[in-house]
Amino acid sequence: MAQVSMTVNGKAVSGEVEGRTLLVEFLRTGLGLTGTHVGCDTSQCGACVVHIDGESVKACTVFAAAADGAEITTIEGMANADGTLSVLQQAFQDHHGLQCGFCTPGMVMSAADLLKTNPSPTEHEIRDWLEGNICRCTGYHNIVKAIQAAAATMSGQAQAAE
Amino acid sequence: MYAFDYLKPSTLDDAAAALAREDAQAISGGQTLIPTLKARLAQPSALVDLTGIAEMRGIAVADGTVTIGGATCHAAVAGSAEIRAAFPALCDLAGRIGDPQVRNRGTIGGSVANNDPSACYPAAVLGTGATVVTNSREIPADEYFQGMFTTALEEGEIVTALRFPVPQKAAYAKFVQPASRFALTGVFVAKYSGGVRVAVTGASEKGVFRWAEAEAALSTEFSEGSLAGLSVPADGMIGDIHGSPDYRAHLVGVMTRRAVAAAG
Ligand SMILES: Cc1cc2nc3c(=O)[nH]c(=O)nc-3n(C[C@H](O)[C@H](O)[C@H](O)COP(=O)(O)OP(=O)(O)OC[C@H]3O[C@@H](n4cnc5c(N)ncnc54)[C@H](O)[C@@H]3O)c2cc1C
Ligand code: FES
Ligand code: FES
Numbered sequence: 001m002a003q004v005s006m007t008v009n010g011k012a013v014s015g016e017v018e019g020r021t022l023l024v025e026f027l028r029t030g031l032g033l034t035g036t037h038v039g040c041d042t043s044q045c046g047a048c049v050v051h052i053d054g055e056s057v058k059a060c061t062v063f064a065a066a067a068d069g070a071e072i073t074t075i076e077g078m079a080n081a082d083g084t085l086s087v088l089q090q091a092f093q094d095h096h097g098l099q100c101g102f103c104t105p106g107m108v109m110s111a112a113d114l115l116k117t118n119p120s121p122t123e124h125e126i127r128d129w130l131e132g133n134i135c136r137c138t139g140y141h142n143i144v145k146a147i148q149a150a151a152a153t154m155s156g157q158a159q160a161a162e
Numbered sequence: 163m164y165a166f167d168y169l170k171p172s173t174l175d176d177a178a179a180a181l182a183r184e185d186a187q188a189i190s191g192g193q194t195l196i197p198t199l200k201a202r203l204a205q206p207s208a209l210v211d212l213t214g215i216a217e218m219r220g221i222a223v224a225d226g227t228v229t230i231g232g233a234t235c236h237a238a239v240a241g242s243a244e245i246r247a248a249f250p251a252l253c254d255l256a257g258r259i260g261d262p263q264v265r266n267r268g269t270i271g272g273s274v275a276n277n278d279p280s281a282c283y284p285a286a287v288l289g290t291g292a293t294v295v296t297n298s299r300e301i302p303a304d305e306y307f308q309g310m311f312t313t314a315l316e317e318g319e320i321v322t323a324l325r326f327p328v329p330q331k332a333a334y335a336k337f338v339q340p341a342s343r344f345a346l347t348g349v350f351v352a353k354y355s356g357g358v359r360v361a362v363t364g365a366s367e368k369g370v371f372r373w374a375e376a377e378a379a380l381s382t383e384f385s386e387g388s389l390a391g392l393s394v395p396a397d398g399m400i401g402d403i404h405g406s407p408d409y410r411a412h413l414v415g416v417m418t419r420r421a422v423a424a425a426g
Contacts (some may be wrong), residue, residue, distance in 0.1 A: 002168065004267065013321050016364075018165060019165065019166045019167050019168035019208075020163040020164075020166060020168075020199070022196075041200065042200070043193065043195055043196070043264070046261070046263065049263055055237070055264050056262060056263050056266060057263050057267055058263045060195055060266075061192055061196045061197065061263075061267065062196075062267065063168060063192065063196070063209075065168045065170070065211075066170070066192070066211060066213070070172075071261055086235060093250065110263070113262065114262075129262055131261040131343065132260065132261025132262060132263045132343075133263070133337075134356075141355060150304045152176075
């Protein structure tokens, strides 16, 4: 067992892990943050996507020990400080970007990474970016619409702030 | 997964010492190794994480050579303005590996060490005649790849960097196998003053290989037309539910023409 420390959604946390403990296990079982899902456990589906130091990764394919010292953001860290949904989350609700919701945490975390580097992606760029996020329900159209709408709202807010 | 110790050295010497331990194994991005461990297809006593070694990260472009540290992730190569200015085909290849999350973790050293018969980087390494730099020697691409999942690497040897000679023009054409996101067949074509190299991945049971006839034809004239009538035999090509040996042999021709067209 080894001690790991990291910042998760802005809070310093630490815990004992085995070498083989996956980051997703540490988050879900160790910290009780069950918003991050495990869909396939074979690195294919993206339900487990979280951010490590701002970059989206599959938490089922990273060891907790490899994230020692890192800043992690999970879906639980995506809402606004007052608990209301962030623009991106709200857009998923408004545009019916989810049905069963199992893929949604990964979709939101993946999309947030995209919008950070590409604030106004084309439909093609969004679909291309979501290559690693599988949804069994929606057929993707409304997910893409939600991300486009969130991008538009966020760039409107950015302009208003200038 | 079976249990193992997890070590994260910060120098190459410490990593090499740790890898000398019986059944210790290197890990970089883990995008291949972690799924393998989950399936209990490997049982290392210790994993030695190479991503904390500063000298194995980073990108340098100088004197007609692109040097990429072994622990550099695919996304860093795809997004490198320096590489794009000199050798855009390499950025395009890296940017089409798997998906964004795989590209944020998976490394060039891990990919080249693993030598999956359907992986993308081996085509670029062989297709440019790059040099595989390890902690003990430098290995020319033509000697490095020795069949699927087999390389010239010794036990515990670490790929510290890749050195690519910058071509006059190049392109990688990948026919994606959409379930795995690897190449069903991919072809890397690179033109140098001394001739053209053509490397094929995803197709052969022997792993990545050079297509000598296409190289000769393209070295005479770099055009799609000079490939007319050339084909590779289906014998020795991979056959699986995604494509027969005949189909893959056919794709080698198609992807080579597409790569030549894309290189311009
Ligand atoms: C969903 C998915 C899609 C993918 N799609 C593609 C694709 O389209 N094209 C493609 O090419 N690849 C693809 N990959 C594979 C991906 O690129 C891997 O990241 C890569 O093959 C291995 O790199 P890694 O850093 O993750 O290595 P690891 O998984 O950490 O290690 C792989 C092997 O190499 C050894 N090793 C690692 N680093 C070194 C080193 N520096 N020196 C010596 N040995 C080392 C390890 O011991 C292990 O045996 C995909 C993977 C996934 C999960
Ligand atoms: S659970 Fe991680 S990719 Fe599916
Ligand atoms: S909403 Fe059900 S898997 Fe995407």
